[in-house]
Amino acid sequence: MQYMLLIATSEAVEATMDQHALGEIIAAYGPYTNAMIEAGVLVGGERLRESTTATTVSIRDGKTQLLDGPYADTKEQLGGFYIIDVPDLDTAISWAARCPSAHLGSIEVRPIWPM
Template sequence: MQYMLLIYGTETTTTPVPKEAIAQMSAGYAAYTQAMKKAGVWVSGDRLKPTQLATSVRVADGKTNVLDGPYADTKEQLGGYYLIDVPDMDQAIAWAARCPGASTGTLEVRPVWPTEM
């Protein structure tokens, strides 16, 4: 079964992040991704650009409303995702717990509901 691991974290910080910390986090994600690929559970994954580049679309009464930025004002923003294929939720949770983002933010684990065509 496929599960989406949604990585939430805080985009803004009042202090600049040291280059060493960025390099360490990048290395952590690279190792995590390689572990998923080696285990044969990785389907896809990517980072997302900052929410300030997002556009939200809603349709109300047949009229399309386009808003710059994310619609919801939240403490944490969706920063990336992994799509994995594992037998059950317990294994999806185990992989989510290994993600570097779990130690600095929140990982939401959601089963994928396949569209039958």
């Protein structure tokens, strides 16, 4: 079954972090991603640019509305994602717990609902 690991951290907290500590977290993603590849569970994943670069699109009363930035003002912002293919939720949770940003923010585990 496929799951998406949504990586949410606070951009404000990251901006105030010691650059060495932040660099260690970023560097930890290489081995983490390689472990997923070696385990044969990685389907895909990407980093996302800062939430300030987002454009939110909605349709209201038949008119397209654009909002610069993310839809919701939250403490944490979506910073990236992985899609993994594992046997069950427990295994997906195990991979989420190994994510370097789990110590800084949160990792939401969501099952993929195939179309």
